[in-house]
Amino acid sequence: MGFATHLGPWLLGTVKETTGTAVGTVRNTGATIVTQSVTATFAATTATTLAVLPAGSYITSVQLAIDGVVFNGTSPVLTIKNGSTTIGTVTPTSATGGIYTMVGTTTVADLALLTNVGSTDATITYTVSGTSVTTGSGKLIIAYVVRNSDGTAFPASA
Numbered sequence: 001m002g003f004a005t006h007l008g009p010w011l012l013g014t015v016k017e018t019t020g021t022a023v024g025t026v027r028n029t030g031a032t033i034v035t036q037s038v039t040a041t042f043a044a045t046t047a048t049t050l051a052v053l054p055a056g057s058y059i060t061s062v063q064l065a066i067d068g069v070v071f072n073g074t075s076p077v078l079t080i081k082n083g084s085t086t087i088g089t090v091t092p093t094s095a096t097g098g099i100y101t102m103v104g105t106t107t108v109a110d111l112a113l114l115t116n117v118g119s120t121d122a123t124i125t126y127t128v129s130g131t132s133v134t135t136g137s138g139k140l141i142i143a144y145v146v147r148n149s150d151g152t153a154f155p156a157s158a
Contacts (some may be wrong), residue, residue, distance in 0.1 A: 010146065011153070031145045031153045033060055040064065040126060040140040042076045042133045047125045050080065051142050055121050055149035059114045062102035064090045064138045070097070071136030078126045078140065082113040090126075092138070116151035117144075 013029030020026070036051035053059070062080050071092070078090040080102055087110055088102040104111055117124075124142060147153045 031147065033143050033145055035141055035143045037139050037141040039137050040078060040128065042071045042128050042130065042136045042138075044128050047081070047127050050124045050126050050140055053117050053122045053124060053142075053144055054146050055117065055119055056147040056151045057117045057122070058145040058147060058151075059087070059117065059124075060143045060145060061141075062088065062090060062143075063141045064092060064100045065141065066092060066097045066100070066136070066138040068097050071130075071133050073132030073134065074130050076128050076130035076133045076136075078128055081125050081127075082117055082122050085110055085113055087111070087113050087124075090140075116147075119149055 010032050011029045012032060013027070015024065015026060015028045018025065018027045036053075038048070038050055040048070040050075050062075059082075064078060075092050075094070079086055080088045080090065086105055088104040090100050090102045092098070092100050104114060113122075126140060145153065
């Protein structure tokens with residue numbers, strides 16, 4: 001099995017345009033979700049790149065998977081940013097393995113950067129904070145939908 005690159009949205013499905021109301025005549029294409037990941041070391045306190053996303057991408061989730069390499073001290077907080085804007089945080093609640101999901105910020109402008117990362121490629125970073133956290137790591141995973149640079153996933157008409 002290998003990796004492949006593809007430019008722009010990748011739409012999958014068997015019916016591209018709606019021509020009726022019955023199954024088989026209603027559009028069923030959709031864009032695929034892709035991921036990037038890095039190993040996040042909890043002792044790192046400087047901004048680190050999680051991923052560079054194509055312009056127009058829609059972030060669907062950010063998760064932290066801790067698979068046994070636990071941390072010491074008070075729970076680390078991973079702050080996730082699109083450029084200089086915080087889009088959410090991931091906070092493991094115990095020094096045990098598990099999957100922890102990002103909680104998005106609550107401002108409309110910040111959340112807009114989740115549904116469209118911008119008209120140019122976006123660098124998504126994370127920083128780690130916590131009291132006396134010097135050990136441990138986890139896999140930080142970002143899932144997103146590749147779209148056109150204006151945020152559309154498909155042409156308005158054929």
